[in-house]
Amino acid sequence: MSDRSGWESQLLETGFLGMFLCPLWTLSRLPRSTPPSSIVIWGFRWLIFRIMLGAGLIKIREDHCWRDLTCMNYHYETQPVPNPIAYFMHRSPGWFHQFETLFNHFIELVVPFFIFMGRKMCMVHGVLQILFQVLLIISGNLSFLNWLTIVPSIACFDDRSLAFLFSPRCGGVKDRVLQLQGSGEQPPPGLGCHIRRVVNISFGLLIAYLSVPVVINLLSSRQVMNTSFNPLRIVNTYGAFGSITKERTEVILQGTSSPDPNDPAAVWQEFDFKCKPGDLWRRPCFISPYHYRLDWLMWFAAFQTYEQNEWIIHLAGKLLAQEEEALSLIATNPFAGKDPPRWIRGEHFKYKFSKPGGAHAAEGKWWIRKRIGPYFPPVNLQGLRKFYEDRNWPYPVRD
Numbered sequence: 385m386s387d388r389s390g391w392e393s394q395l396l397e398t399g400f401l402g403m404f405l406c407p408l409w410t411l412s413r414l415p416r417s418t419p420p421s422s423i424v425i426w427g428f429r430w431l432i433f434r435i436m437l438g439a440g441l442i443k444i445r446e447d448h449c450w451r452d453l454t455c456m457n458y459h460y461e462t463q464p465v466p467n468p469i470a471y472f473m474h475r476s477p478g479w480f481h482q483f484e485t486l487f488n489h490f491i492e493l494v495v496p497f498f499i500f501m502g503r504k505m506c507m508v509h510g511v512l513q514i515l516f517q518v519l520l521i522i523s524g525n526l527s528f529l530n531w532l533t534i535v536p537s538i539a540c541f542d543d544r545s546l547a548f549l550f551s552p553r554c555g556g557v558k559d560r561v562l563q564l565q566g567s568g569e570q571p572p573p574g575l576g577c578h579i580r581r582v583v584n585i586s587f588g589l590l591i592a593y594l595s596v597p598v599v600i601n602l603l604s605s606r607q608v609m610n611t612s613f614n615p616l617r618i619v620n621t622y623g624a625f626g627s628i629t630k631e632r633t634e635v636i637l638q639g640t641s642s643p644d645p646n647d648p649a650a651v652w653q654e655f656d657f658k659c660k661p662g663d664l665w666r667r668p669c670f671i672s673p674y675h676y677r678l679d680w681l682m683w684f685a686a687f688q689t690y691e692q693n694e695w696i697i698h699l700a701g702k703l704l705a706q707e708e709e710a711l712s713l714i715a716t717n718p719f720a721g722k723d724p725p726r727w728i729r730g731e732h733f734k735y736k737f738s739k740p741g742g743a744h745a746a747e748g749k750w751w752i753r754k755r756i757g758p759y760f761p762p763v764n765l766q767g768l769r770k771f772y773e774d775r776n777w778p779y780p781v782r783d
Contacts, residue, residue, distance in 0.1 A: 390610030391529055393620040394435070398535055400618045401427045404587050407580070421584040427591055428539035429506070432513060433496045435533060435622045438602060440492025442609045442623035450489075455628045456481035461737050462629045464683040465525040465659050465676070466668050471750060473523055474737050491516045499540065510540030525659065527675035529624075594619035632735045633686040634661055635759045637700065639718065639725030645762035652729070653718035655703060657682060661735050664751045678713045690730060690760040697760065697768065698777060700728045704765045705780035724782055730759035 404424045449455040460466060460474035476484075491512060498509035514537050517530040550556065597613040601621045609623025642650035656662045659669040660679040678699075685693040702710035706724045711717050719725050733753045738744035744752050765780065772779045 390620065390622050390624075391527070391532070393610065393612055393617045394529075394532055394622060396617050397431060397620055398532060401431065401536075404584065421580070423584045423588040425539050427587070428536040429499050430591065430595070432533070432536035432539070433499055434598060434602070434620075435536070436492045436513065437496045438607075438609060438622040439624045440489060440496075441602060442607055442626035443492070444489070445605065445607055446626035447628055449628055449630075450485065453482040453485040455625075456484040456488075458628050458630050459625070460523065462632045463524050463526075464680050465671065466661070466737075467523070467525050467670050467672075468668050469523050471668055471737055472740060475740060503542065506540045507542075507545055510537045513537040513540075521672050525669070525671045527671070527680075528673040531673045591619060629687060632661070633756065634733050634735050634753070635682055635686050635696070636662060636731045636733055637703065637728060638731055639703065639728045640762075641719075641723060641726055643726060645727040645729065645764075653725075655714050655718065656716040658713070658715045661751055664749045664753060667750055676713075686732070694775070696730065697763065697771060700730070700760075700763055701765060701768045701772065701780045704728055704763075704768070705782045707780055727762040727764050729762040732756040732759040 401424060404427070405420055443450040443455075447455065449458070457478065460470040463470065495509055495512050498505040498512075500506075514534050517534050517537070520526060520530045594614050598619055598621050601607055601611070601613075607621075607623075609621060609626055612620045637655045638652040639655065640650045640652045644650065654662060656666070657676070657679050659671050659676050660682055661668070681693075681695070685696055690696050699710060703714075704725060704727075706717075706719065733755055735751050735753045738749045738752050765782075769779060
């Protein structure tokens with residue numbers, strides 16, 4: 385089974401690993417008899433290895449622009465929800481975009497193997513991966529994905545390398561760790577220690593068993609990304625931006641109070657979403673690590689059809705009824721304090737960044753757009769009744 389982003393699976397797998405990181409019988413910050421298991425630490429390292437290598441391999445195999453080093457010419461403009469920095473990064477010179485693509489390949493295809501090259505190279509891997517995720521956070525609104533990917537990278541560091549993060553005061557955690565490591569004393573293992581050892585070994589065997597189809601998928605020329613081969617989704621295959629859209633298209637929802645949607649005099653007003661491009665004069669937003677899921681779904685819908693995304697007609701019905709739950713997901717409702725719209729339609733536009741310093745930017749526009757055509761025809765609430773009934777959806781009722 386698969387999903388469009390894989391974030392839910394990655395969040396689930398990270399949380400599953402975290403369950404085994406902490407002691408079972410104590411809440412102590414420094415349990416003497418149950419230090420973190422090296423099996424669990426390697427579980428986190430195996431996770432970041434699969435995330436990054438899977439992302440690198442799917443790029444090389446799926447879209448030629450990753451091979452001819454041109455993908456970054458388009459990425460900043462066509463990514464799901466661009467931010468203001470992406471607006472300026474998009475105008476970088478071609479050689480810089482080529483360097484970015486090469487650097488991406490180095491991080492995703494070469495650096496993951498540093499994990500298996502000893503302590504120092506493992507820490508180099510951790511530093512590079514965290515810095516890479518920070519760069520992605522700065523240049524795009526990929527919600528909590530990059531923050532989540534930093535978590536398993538922390539497992540690349542040991543106590544000695546992270547000691548600077550803790551206070552050196554006498555009796556503190558750092559001081560107690562040094563005393564414990566310096567004494568060389570090992571407290572006699574208790575029942576809880578033996579139980580945890582059995583649990584950790586069982587955990588390691590489970591991860592190894594569930595990793596078999598994941599490794600086969602990574603080695604396959606028909607690699608699929610963001611897929612789980614087990615119903616619990618605790619060992620998954622990952623990937624991101626295997627293909628890059630070369631043009632940005634947007635679905636703009638418009639409503640009118642006119643009784644006739646085909647009347648040339650009908651005034652159509654736009655519903656603006658919280659972050660996705662719409663209003664040409666609105667500055668791209670910063671939302672990371674927050675996630676506006678509806679905005680992301682609108683991005684996917686824009687390069688598909690409404691027949692493939694029936695939920696967008698469902699949304700149109702809720703907007704026709706002016707349901708508060710649906711309205712809370714958008715930024716502006718042009719019919720607030722007025723009669724609800726009689727009709728809603730979807731219009732399809734091609735969007736491009738305005739050029740910094742250019743004529744459109746001088747007018748305050750961040751975007752320029754050109755109409756492609758209708759995305760879905762005008763619909764009204766009464767006309768959607770059968771559509772809702774056929775799908776057993778609750779029929780929207782106007783407040």
